[in-house]
Amino acid sequence: MKGGAAAxxxxxxxxxxGLGVPAVCQELFKGWGLIRKEDRHxxxxxxxxxxxxxxxxxxxxxxxxxxxxxxxxxGRSHVDAQVQTEAPVPVSVQPLSRYxxxxxxxxxxxxxxxxxxxxxxxxxxHAFDGFEVNWxxxxxxxxxxxxxxxxxxxxxxxxxxxxxxxxxxxxxxCAYGRLDHGDWSTLKSFVCAWNLDRRGLSPRQPSxxxxxxxxxxxxxxxxxxPSHVAGGLYSGEVLVWDLSRPEDPLxxxxxxxxxxxxxxxxxxxxxPEPGHSHRFQVLSVATDGKVLLWRGVGAGQLRLTxxxxxxxxxxxxxxxxxxxxxxxxxxxxxxxxxxxxxxxxFILGTEGGFPLKCSLAAGExxxxxxxxxxxxxxxxQFTFSPHGGPVYSVSCSPFHRNLFLSAGTDGHVHxxxxxxxxxxxxxxxSLKYLFAVRWSPVRPLVFAAASGEGDVLxxxxxxxxxxxxxxxxxxxxxxxxxxxxxxSQQTQLLAAGDAQGTVKVWQLSTEFVEQGxxxxxxxxxxxxxxxx
Amino acid sequence: xxxxxxTDREPDPLPxxxxxxxxxxxxxxxxxxxxxxKRIQSHKGVxxxxxxxxxxxxxxxxxxxxxxxxxxxxxxxLTMKAKxxxxxxxxxxxxxxxxxxxxxxxIMVAPDKEYLLIVIQNPCE
Numbered sequence: 001m002k003g004g005a006a007a008x009x010x011x012x013x014x015x016x017x018g019l020g021v022p023a024v025c026q027e028l029f030k031g032w033g034l035i036r037k038e039d040r041h042x043x044x045x046x047x048x049x050x051x052x053x054x055x056x057x058x059x060x061x062x063x064x065x066x067x068x069x070x071x072x073x074x075g076r077s078h079v080d081a082q083v084q085t086e087a088p089v090p091v092s093v094q095p096l097s098r099y100x101x102x103x104x105x106x107x108x109x110x111x112x113x114x115x116x117x118x119x120x121x122x123x124x125x126h127a128f129d130g131f132e133v134n135w136x137x138x139x140x141x142x143x144x145x146x147x148x149x150x151x152x153x154x155x156x157x158x159x160x161x162x163x164x165x166x167x168x169x170x171x172x173x174c175a176y177g178r179l180d181h182g183d184w185s186t187l188k189s190f191v192c193a194w195n196l197d198r199r200g201l202s203p204r205q206p207s208x209x210x211x212x213x214x215x216x217x218x219x220x221x222x223x224x225x226p227s228h229v230a231g232g233l234y235s236g237e238v239l240v241w242d243l244s245r246p247e248d249p250l251x252x253x254x255x256x257x258x259x260x261x262x263x264x265x266x267x268x269x270x271x272p273e274p275g276h277s278h279r280f281q282v283l284s285v286a287t288d289g290k291v292l293l294w295r296g297v298g299a300g301q302l303r304l305t306x307x308x309x310x311x312x313x314x315x316x317x318x319x320x321x322x323x324x325x326x327x328x329x330x331x332x333x334x335x336x337x338x339x340x341x342x343x344x345x346f347i348l349g350t351e352g353g354f355p356l357k358c359s360l361a362a363g364e365x366x367x368x369x370x371x372x373x374x375x376x377x378x379x380x381q382f383t384f385s386p387h388g389g390p391v392y393s394v395s396c397s398p399f400h401r402n403l404f405l406s407a408g409t410d411g412h413v414h415x416x417x418x419x420x421x422x423x424x425x426x427x428x429x430s431l432k433y434l435f436a437v438r439w440s441p442v443r444p445l446v447f448a449a450a451s452g453e454g455d456v457l458x459x460x461x462x463x464x465x466x467x468x469x470x471x472x473x474x475x476x477x478x479x480x481x482x483x484x485x486x487x488s489q490q491t492q493l494l495a496a497g498d499a500q501g502t503v504k505v506w507q508l509s510t511e512f513v514e515q516g517x518x519x520x521x522x523x524x525x526x527x528x529x530x531x532x
Numbered sequence: 533x534x535x536x537x538x539t540d541r542e543p544d545p546l547p548x549x550x551x552x553x554x555x556x557x558x559x560x561x562x563x564x565x566x567x568x569x570k571r572i573q574s575h576k577g578v579x580x581x582x583x584x585x586x587x588x589x590x591x592x593x594x595x596x597x598x599x600x601x602x603x604x605x606x607x608x609x610l611t612m613k614a615k616x617x618x619x620x621x622x623x624x625x626x627x628x629x630x631x632x633x634x635x636x637x638x639i640m641v642a643p644d645k646e647y648l649l650i651v652i653q654n655p656c657e
Contacts, residue, residue, distance in 0.1 A: 048624055052620075101562050101565065102561045103646060104561070104565055104583065104591070104647065105564045105565050107563075107644050107646060107649075108564070108568040108583075108649070109568070110644065111644065112568050112571070112572065114628075114629065114642060115572060115640065115642050115649060115651055116571070116572065116575065118631070118640055119572070119575045119576070119577070119578065119640070119651065119653055120575075122577075122631075122638055122640075122653055122655045123575075123576050123577055123653075123655060124653065128633060128655075132635075134636075146549040185641045330595065393584050422548045435614075458651035499596070516635075517633075518636075
């Protein structure tokens with residue numbers, strides 16, 4: 001055992017000490033017979049190691065070589081075939097006759113009793129009263145996430161007049177202008193946008209700035225294109241910009257034609273084109289009493305497609321209004337809101353303080369001498385009871401087809417049902433003006449209002465129908481908050497712009513973001529309190 | 533000849549806990565199906581009722597098509613999973629009823645070899 005003898009001169013490997021002694025002894029006795037007589041004088045330990053060492057074998061294996069061969073194939077002839085998928089037929093409910101009616105009847109007979117029993121138990125059960133599950137982290141307080149501003153605009157003393165979130169919910173844009181009277185027709189103003197999802201967001205440096213020759217009074221982002229934004233100017237023009245093109249953002253403009261508004265534009269709204277749900281038109285309302293629908297045609301021109309004019313004489317006399325002198329008196333429109341349930345129905349807020357229910361489908365011609373390339377129609381179908389002053393903002397509920405809010409200079413918010421002229425409730429929220437009111441996109445009973453005292457008021461009709469649930473002080477010096485918008489993608493965010501030229505993005509507490517279990521029913525009940 | 537007339541069959545014994553005014557008319561299974569479903573649907577708080585077959589295809593429903601298809605597919609999967617859960621824990625046991633309580637309402641599923649009865653109820657709070 002030559003190898004064994006040579007191996008014995010090496011020191012014992014460490015691991016061997018751990019080897020079980022009985023196993024080693026067994027191996028030892030087995031191997032004893034293999035060791036030549038002359039080597040048997042070696043010490044036990046050394047032999048152990050030698051024997052253990054002999055157990056190790058090296059093996060190698062090799063697979064037999066695999067035969068490979070190259071072959072090629074080529075098709076000679078080909079045939080054209082067309083494949084077209086059919087529009088998927090929605091899985092419809094199978095008519096009963098295809099199924100085994102007696103077996104279905106037998107099944108229902110078997111389970112009916114149990115189901116009725118469970119329904120009864122459930123109806124009477126109080127087991128889950130007050131039981132709520134928290135799936136998300138709770139945010140207790142309303143906090144200010146960002147304070148954004150554009151210093152050159154603030155240096156000129158410009159106010160934030162309009163605010164809008166884009167279709168993805170990550171960009172907030174604001175329009176600078178002035179809402180109090182002054183010589184602002186020659187002021188250059190700005191439209192600024194901040195991308196809140198971008199890292200390294202600088203609050204004083206917007207991600208996109210557009211210089212506009214005239215004051216911008218309202219702003220609206222395109223519903224599907226994340227970078228297109230429409231704005232209404234003091235000069236009566238409507239412009240559409242593409243914020244992703246910094247060198248030349250202007251996409252379309254109305255220009256100053258006979259069709260353009262002759263007064264400052266109060267609000268712009270994007271509407272889907274009838275028949276083409278992916279193309280959109282811009283609707284603008286102004287204090288000259290016109291509601292105009294524009295479509296972008298080639299070469300950057302916004303062309304008028306439809307127009308409406310509000311004339312005092314043509315307003316439906318559903319409620320007593322102040323008498324006006326004879327003659328065609330225009331009714332200035334200051335706010336517009338479209339119903340989420342009927343795309344042709346909209347509410348207009350007017351300078352006279354009375355909201356109007358209008359329809360895009362109205363056919364009657366307007367008695368106006370204003371020049372227009374498209375015949376102007378009278379849109380009003382119903383007049384609601386007036387506020388004590390001009391209405392600055394209206395908002396239609398996204399959860400109920402008949403409810404809408406209006407807010408005006410009398411500091412009151414009126415909750416109207418479209419079925420009756422007087423409001424369902426009237427709440428005094430401010431001693432000064434109210435500039436904006438918006439329904440929450442997630443909670444049916446919550447709305448927010450912007451006041452002239454510099455506050456953003458959050459109202460939860462479920463908690464209290466008299467006073468606001470949360471009052472956020474946006475400005476320290478009581479300068480007014482002019483506009484606010486909820487973010488419909490990130491529903492805990494609310495942006496508000498004020499007279500100091502700052503936009504503050506507020507993060508709402510969880511209670512404003514999650515719907516309660518019976519809110520929709522409570523809203524229905526509220527709407528049903530229509531006086532008969 | 534009235535095809536629903538079933539004169540050559542022994543009438544099934546009525547379960548004694550069956551509520552309702554009278555026994556279902558045995559000779560007309562289709563009318564019986566309608567009556568039973570109407571009884572369930574008109575119970576207090578019930579928003580919707582539907583019957584789904586063993587493959588998850590809805591057979592009868594009181595809700596609109598797209599909602600029905602959604603409920604049927606999802607609840608069929610969930611019921612199968614619940615059934616296998618019960619059987620895995622104890623092979624002698626079997627699923628008899630499934631109730632899901634959510635913030636807004638309660639969904640009840642009565643499972644069977646061939647069909648599923650799904651009832652959505654808005655409980656009184």
